[in-house]
Amino acid sequence: MGQAYSAGLTVTDSIILKKERILPLKGQVLVKKGDMVKAETVIAETLLPGKVIPFNLANKLGVTPSQLVNYIKIKPGQQISKDTILAENKGLFGLGIFKTEVRSPCDGEVENISAVTGQILLREPRIPVQVKAFMDGFITEVIPDEGVVIENKSAYIQGIFGIGGETIGELKFMALTPDDELSPAKIDDSCRDKIIVAGAFISYLTIDVAIKHGVKAIITGGIDDQDIKKMLGYDIGVAITGHENIGLTIVCTEGFGKITMAQKTFDLLKSLDGKKTSIHGKTQIRAGVMRPEIIIPMDFTEDELIAKEASLPILEPGTLIRIIRQPNFGKIAKVISLPEELTQVESETWVRILEAEFENGTRFRIPRANVEVIES
Amino acid sequence: MQYDEKRLTRIVATDCGSTTTKAILIEWVDGEYRQTIRGEAPTTVEAPLNDVTKGVINATQEMEELARLKHKNPNIKFMENGEFVIPRNGDIGVDAYVSTSSAGGGLQMMVTGVVASMTGESAERAALGAGAIVMDLIASNDKRMNHEKIERIRQLRPDMILMAGGEDGGTVKHVVEMAELVSGADPKPRLGSSYKLPVIFAGNKEARVEISNTLKEKVDLIITENIRPKLETENLGPARDKIHDLFMEHVMKQAPGYNKLMEWTKGPDLENVPIMPTPAAVGNIMQTIAKDENIEVVGVDIGGATTDIFSVFTEEHVFNRTVSANLGMSYSISNVLASAGLANIMRWVPFDINESELRNMIKNKMIRPTTIPSLLEELVLEQAIAKEALRLAFEQHKEFASGLKGMQRQRDISEAFSQTTSGASIVNLMTLNLLVGSGGVLSHAPRRHQTVMMLIDSFLPEGITRLAVDSIFMMPHLGVLSEISAKAATEVFRKDCMIYLGTCVAPVGKGKLGKPALYAKLELPDGTSFEEDIPYGEVRLIPCGIGEIAKAHLKTHGGLILDKDKNRELDIDLHGGQVGIVLDTRGRRPFTLPTEKAQRIASLKKWMRELKAYPNDILV
Numbered sequence: 001m002g003q004a005y006s007a008g009l010t011v012t013d014s015i016i017l018k019k020e021r022i023l024p025l026k027g028q029v030l031v032k033k034g035d036m037v038k039a040e041t042v043i044a045e046t047l048l049p050g051k052v053i054p055f056n057l058a059n060k061l062g063v064t065p066s067q068l069v070n071y072i073k074i075k076p077g078q079q080i081s082k083d084t085i086l087a088e089n090k091g092l093f094g095l096g097i098f099k100t101e102v103r104s105p106c107d108g109e110v111e112n113i114s115a116v117t118g119q120i121l122l123r124e125p126r127i128p129v130q131v132k133a134f135m136d137g138f139i140t141e142v143i144p145d146e147g148v149v150i151e152n153k154s155a156y157i158q159g160i161f162g163i164g165g166e167t168i169g170e171l172k173f174m175a176l177t178p179d180d181e182l183s184p185a186k187i188d189d190s191c192r193d194k195i196i197v198a199g200a201f202i203s204y205l206t207i208d209v210a211i212k213h214g215v216k217a218i219i220t221g222g223i224d225d226q227d228i229k230k231m232l233g234y235d236i237g238v239a240i241t242g243h244e245n246i247g248l249t250i251v252c253t254e255g256f257g258k259i260t261m262a263q264k265t266f267d268l269l270k271s272l273d274g275k276k277t278s279i280h281g282k283t284q285i286r287a288g289v290m291r292p293e294i295i296i297p298m299d300f301t302e303d304e305l306i307a308k309e310a311s312l313p314i315l316e317p318g319t320l321i322r323i324i325r326q327p328n329f330g331k332i333a334k335v336i337s338l339p340e341e342l343t344q345v346e347s348e349t350w351v352r353i354l355e356a357e358f359e360n361g362t363r364f365r366i367p368r369a370n371v372e373v374i375e376s
Numbered sequence: 377m378q379y380d381e382k383r384l385t386r387i388v389a390t391d392c393g394s395t396t397t398k399a400i401l402i403e404w405v406d407g408e409y410r411q412t413i414r415g416e417a418p419t420t421v422e423a424p425l426n427d428v429t430k431g432v433i434n435a436t437q438e439m440e441e442l443a444r445l446k447h448k449n450p451n452i453k454f455m456e457n458g459e460f461v462i463p464r465n466g467d468i469g470v471d472a473y474v475s476t477s478s479a480g481g482g483l484q485m486m487v488t489g490v491v492a493s494m495t496g497e498s499a500e501r502a503a504l505g506a507g508a509i510v511m512d513l514i515a516s517n518d519k520r521m522n523h524e525k526i527e528r529i530r531q532l533r534p535d536m537i538l539m540a541g542g543e544d545g546g547t548v549k550h551v552v553e554m555a556e557l558v559s560g561a562d563p564k565p566r567l568g569s570s571y572k573l574p575v576i577f578a579g580n581k582e583a584r585v586e587i588s589n590t591l592k593e594k595v596d597l598i599i600t601e602n603i604r605p606k607l608e609t610e611n612l613g614p615a616r617d618k619i620h621d622l623f624m625e626h627v628m629k630q631a632p633g634y635n636k637l638m639e640w641t642k643g644p645d646l647e648n649v650p651i652m653p654t655p656a657a658v659g660n661i662m663q664t665i666a667k668d669e670n671i672e673v674v675g676v677d678i679g680g681a682t683t684d685i686f687s688v689f690t691e692e693h694v695f696n697r698t699v700s701a702n703l704g705m706s707y708s709i710s711n712v713l714a715s716a717g718l719a720n721i722m723r724w725v726p727f728d729i730n731e732s733e734l735r736n737m738i739k740n741k742m743i744r745p746t747t748i749p750s751l752l753e754e755l756v757l758e759q760a761i762a763k764e765a766l767r768l769a770f771e772q773h774k775e776f777a778s779g780l781k782g783m784q785r786q787r788d789i790s791e792a793f794s795q796t797t798s799g800a801s802i803v804n805l806m807t808l809n810l811l812v813g814s815g816g817v818l819s820h821a822p823r824r825h826q827t828v829m830m831l832i833d834s835f836l837p838e839g840i841t842r843l844a845v846d847s848i849f850m851m852p853h854l855g856v857l858s859e860i861s862a863k864a865a866t867e868v869f870r871k872d873c874m875i876y877l878g879t880c881v882a883p884v885g886k887g888k889l890g891k892p893a894l895y896a897k898l899e900l901p902d903g904t905s906f907e908e909d910i911p912y913g914e915v916r917l918i919p920c921g922i923g924e925i926a927k928a929h930l931k932t933h934g935g936l937i938l939d940k941d942k943n944r945e946l947d948i949d950l951h952g953g954q955v956g957i958v959l960d961t962r963g964r965r966p967f968t969l970p971t972e973k974a975q976r977i978a979s980l981k982k983w984m985r986e987l988k989a990y991p992n993d994i995l996v
Contacts, residue, residue: 025564049562051523051527052523052526052560052561053523054522054523054526054556054557054560065549111560112556112559112560112590114552114553114556114590116548116549116552116586117549117550117552117553117556119553119556121556121559121560123560160743160744161739161743224732224736225732225735225736225738225739226732226735235710235713236710236714236739237702237708237710237711237714237715238707238708238710238711238742239707239710239742239743255736255739255740255743255744256735256736256737256739256740256743257733257736257740283743285707285742285743285745324740324744324747325740325744325747325748325749325750326737326750326751326754327750327751329740340441340442340445341445345750346750346751346752347748347749347750347751347752347754347755347822348752348755348822348823348991349748349749349750349755349820349822350822351748351750352438366750367747367748367750369746369747369748370748370750372744
């Protein structure tokens with residue numbers, strides 16, 4: 001067989017990126033098509049509905065739900081403030097003696113009054129939410145009331161796993177070699193507000209020092225599972241991340257453990273030392289897969305924004321691959337051939353394999369499922 | 377619509393799973409339907425492809441190549457220009473293409489009820505039976521504050537909500553209160569913002585007007601028959617059907633590429649064959665087995681993201697399904713470690729391994745879910761993790777699969793003394809006839825002996841239980857295939873899908889290690905016999921092939937029992953299978969492993985050698 005599809009992560013010095021930046025609820029878009037925006041620009045904002053406070057008014061007043069209508073002083077949609085009288089009864093003999101008043105526990109709005117349950121729903125004041133551009137680029141589309149599409153030309157690296165949200169900073173290349181382990185002593189105040197690049201591994205101690213020195217993000221080949229647990233205080237069960245609030249963002253390019261950073265990723269990051277970088281650790285490895293991203297915008301003109309059609313990463317003789325499972329996890333090789341028939345591997349599983357060759361000429365066979373294409 | 381073999385000679389069926397898209401080819405060969413070729417490829421709902429059909433094309437392409445090799449015919453093609461050619465024209469095309477799917481996270485629902493253990497549980501059963509993952513159950517009595525419930529609905533963003541509550545003529549107030557909470561949350565669907573969230577109301581019919589007044593402006597409200605019209609009656613069918621319809625209409629269409637896939641699935645007359653949620657298809661098969669053979673069945677489908685357990689118990693064939701949403705072998709593998717704990721996984725591993733290495737290995741599998749263990753040690757570790765995923769999922773299932781809760785039962789005097797209560801689990805391992813495994817780690821284990829070992833160690837069958845496995849994980853495909861050809865689905869199921877592995881004999885009770893536990897005398901069909909007084913804490917494997925029956929005389933020692941009637945001596949026929957008959961005297965209730973590490977490893981190695989689970993060189 002000549003070729004096969006294989007999943008792969010994108011690592012490239014030039015890509016036309018297209019990003020939708022959408023509000024969580026409909027609101028106001030603040031930019032227009034054709035605008036050039038900076039990563040820090042607020043492009044849309046909205047007001048999220050405030051917290052709902054259910055309130056059993058009939059109970060508080062000591063009447064049945066159906067009687068509530070006789071005593072209520074507010075109506076749905078009405079703005080209220082704390083201590084607004086919501087309902088009051090007429091007191092003893094209707095003379096106002098021992099009258100009971102029920103007052104609002106919060107500022108906000110009356111959402112609903114129910115004659116069935118006697119419950120009212122109060123909604124606290126709306127919460128403003130702003131969406132930033134996150135990457136420098138052109139607004140190529142405005143989705144009315146919802147957000148925009150931003151496009152740019154960037155160097156782009158997809159990580160495999162990350163934690164922490166979106167951040168922007170200057171790239172500071174610190175690793176000496178792809179298998180380097182960054183020591184805490186190398187991190188000082190020159191790293192403040194920077195996105196630093198380590199090699200194969202970063203330890204808990206180094207991360208801790210980085211947080212103390214105000215580092216915005218760390219890019220590393222690997223990280224230890226237990227170090228993440230120490231940082232977060234819990235074990236990651238399913239990889240849905242990006243919301244962690246640990247003081248910085250971490251993006252792993254290879255995986256868990258000490259894994260040499262792919263040479264291509266290492267060289268690309270090195271060539272971009274000092275550049276403005278947008279980075280996030282959002283990872284979701286199911287239902288709408290999301291991988292962490294490192295985006296380094298380049299200078300470009302609007303007419304360059306013609307994206308290549310998404311293509312399948314293809315395995316074929318000559319393709320460069322990264323091994324993503326033991327043995328030889330993390331090593332790079334070149335595909336030699338893709339035999340069609342099923343082949344038995346050491347675990348006795350019958351699988352489709354490929355033959356590949358390391359740089360030193362050593363040949364080996366490996367399940368096709370255990371490699372990923374390094375896209376050029 | 378059903379078609380016969382004149383119209384259906386070559387069918388492609390796919391299952392688009394969360395990790396892998398599996399394709400099978402079914403052909404009419406020498407007067408019968410057979411499953412002939414399979415192919416698979418990573419599922420492609422993620423960027424940059426964002427199109428589930430790409431994975432289907434890749435898996436089908438693999439099948440085309442293998443079909444050309446198998447039939448020595450270079451002209452065979454199922455697709456042209458990236459689409460199926462239907463109907464078949466000689467070597468080109470297929471007569472039908474059908475598919476199941478759980479890609480895109482499957483159907484994620486929330487359910488509400490008045491009393492969590494009554495209407496809430498009935499709603500949960502309806503949602504699970506329809507193939508959904510139930511993200512949360514909200515009830516009037518679930519002890520959370522109302523504002524917490526509202527926050528929860530807003531956070532989870534389910535694909536749809538099923539509201540139950542109140543028997544007909546019963547409470548209106550509490551049902552409306554739940555509707556007010558849903559309204560207050562103003563929930564938005566997870567996928568796509570262009571449609572309103574579907575909310576099904578299947579509660580007290582007296583509350584319909586109020587419910588409608590409360591919700592109709594904010595959600596797409598669908599009203600159907602009450603799920604629990606009386607305390608002692610469950611009526612899950614109408615709500616299940618509505619869930620399924622809505623899934624097809626709204627949710628599935630939002631996943632990338634599904635519109636195209638829905639157009640592709642066609643029979644020979646080009647009429648559309650709806651895509652079925654994978655668990656619904658497997659559930660159909662399990663129920664068919666139980667009804668056809670009039671037996672009690674437990675089935676399991678262990679996938680990358682979830683583990684689904686199905687059971688059919690009692691003479692009424694009561695069906696239950698549970699989804700353990702975060703117990704699986706790829707995306708969720710790390711959660712198995714978090715839920716079970718490292719010690720519980722390590723207790724199944726017959727060698728020492730560095731803890732940190734193991735943890736990182738598990739995390740790496742989570743982030744690169746399509747990889748497979750090519751080293752033997754890694755296979756052993758994955759199978760140890762699988763045992764824990766299965767054990768935990770089965771525990772959840774046993775708790776859930778219960779009689780209706782809240783009913784007042786009239787009891788006769790003997791029942792009054794037997795301490796049975798309403799709502800007790802109906803899963804009874806002692807009466808269970810058949811345990812069926814499906815899903816990658818069970819169906820693709822390099823040795824079927826490993827499947828037997830995983831099923832026994834995790835489910836701990838009691839008494840006498842037959843074991844089977846879905847040969848290459850094709851039950852979902854056959855579940856949907858039966859929509860256009862019950863004949864093809866049944867024939868392939870019997871001949872190619874369901875592989876009987878053998879029978880497990882496991883006396884229940886506690887004994888002393890090394891003391892006699894079970895005397896077994898087996899007369900095998902080839903004329904040979906096996907006779908041994910097996911000590912407590914051992915395992916024996918007696919080869920006895922598929923379709924063969926061994927005449928057995930079994931007698932226990934020390935109070936161990938063999939069946940539901942507490943018999944200690946039985947003359948019984950034991951069915952063979954691809955692996956054989958397993959005599960397991962390791963005890964049940966409780967089942968324990970040696971606590972001391974060296975002794976535990978020695979015991980594991982002895983049992984694994986006896987079961988021929990792994991090559992001997994890893995077990996020395």
